[in-house]
Amino acid sequence: MTQLSIIILNYNASAFLELCVESVLVATQNIKSQIIVADNASTDNSLMRIKQYSNQVEIIEFDKNYGFSKGNNLAVQQATGEYICLLNPDTIVGSNVFDECYAFAKPALSGVEVAQSQVGFIGVQLIDGSGTYLPESKRRVPTKSGVALKKIGVDSKYYDQRFTQDERAKTEVLVGAFMMGKKSTYEKLGGLDERYFMYGEDIDLSFTALKNGFHNWYLGDLKIIHFKGESTIQDKKYRERFYNAMQLFYAKHHPESKWSQWLVNKFAQVMINKTPKSIEQKIDVDRRQIVISEDYDSDRFEVFTLDQLLESNFLTDTVNLEIIWDTKTIERQEIISFMSFHGNRWTYRFLNHSRSTISGSDSSNSRGVVKQF
Structure with a gap:
């Protein structure tokens, strides 16, 4: 039986997808795995770059860009593993990540006292391409004040700061760039809500797991690289999708609080039209x-x-x-x-x-x- 299906949903990640697939192939040598690359109708040479691995990787080519939620849900339908791992195409994983996560999810293998039936999803520590820790690796369930404070530099109510970035502990919200769990759990919870096109769906699924009695675990001693910029460009379209996702989250999970929804909607309108700071790559001719x-x-x-x-x-x-x-x-x-x-x-x-x-x-x-x- 396949132990783990790794699902890499790609859209124009090109060379970064190639780095990701090569790292996954190395990291799955000790586990019975299935590697699926689902492509959201990329317009670059992404699939040509991994053609050499077609005998080791299952490639699904969609006829259009279905977005993060639906694209992953369609790919999960083809997964044969007991466990699945949603993995961004702009990531590089270490050789021990899947083995360690799988062992943690299977207490009989690791000896860790974790009730298998209560594990919802598992996440790891993400660093970016400069080696900097990404605090969205572990987050709290968003509140209207938490989202607002994050945008003015106060992160304590948005990111989970109850324990250090290198610890293993229960957290509330994991990041969709690396999210592992039982396929049956994913299906029981309804998968990713397809009303989210991109952004917010990982928050929604994490919270849905909590509401159904599962625990989400952050394994901070396990680290992967998430370049992030290849799948997340913070332009106006990004802001529209992010804040529209927050509006959907509150309408879905807090339908009784019309006042909160109104505040979130107003805040979203302001932030969508805000001009972001421009950040450029470092250029140094003397490097x-x-x-x-x-x-x-x-x-x-x-x-x-x-x-x-x-x-x-x-x-x-x-x-x-x-x-x-x-x-x-x-x-x-x-x-x-x-x-x-x-x-x-x-x-x-x-x-x-x-x-x-x-x-x-x-x-x-x-x-x-x-x-x-």
Whole structure:
């Protein structure tokens, strides 16, 4: 029996989808898995990039962009695993993530005293392409004051700050970029509400799980990279979808509170028309670029092994440094640990398995960089 079905819903993620699929293939070597890439009618070369893995990945091509909720629901119908994991295409997972999450969900395997029937969904810690922790990894059920305060820099009522980012604990809301649970639980709860096109559906499903007696778990010691900007551009369309989702959430789960709904609607109208700050990728012509690899040979870049990087003076003497990770030879778990520890002191890029493309992102609020050789 298939233990886990990983569902990657893609829309124009291109090189980042390739990095994601390559990481998933490595991370599922010890688990009976099914990998599904469902494509929401992308207009780029996303599917061409993963064609080489077509014997290991099931590809579903939709005739139009169905959005996050319906696209995932359609893909889940094709899942054969006891468990499913919704995974964004702009993520990179470490080799132990699925094994650890599956073991946690199956107490008989891990010895952890967690009632299996009470586990709703499982999430992990997300860092962005600069190594910065993403606090939306664990959130509270949104209140009208919590959403408003978040927008003026007060996060205590929106993000779950009751425990640290590296702990394992119950939380209320998980992020849809990585959301794992039993397929039967997902179906029992009705899946993702398809009235949400994009944004808010993970909050809705998490809250629905809580209302039905399940617990959502955050495993903070497990980390993945979520570039985020490849699937989330905070323009006016983003703001419309996000705040319309909040309106839908309150109308659905708090129909008795007409006053709260009115306040949320008014706040949404103001925020939708707000002009966001522009965030650009870092550009530094003097930046020193090095490739970290075990066997890469290049006339273009300086190349060092991981041991050489850790033992050298780069980490103390070099400021304008861009580290390019060769994902074919460097364990992603090592990469994620390094980035999480050192944060955004330097910039990072990722070399795909065929070593034909370098991709990366310096901010979770803007699109990343893709360079083709």
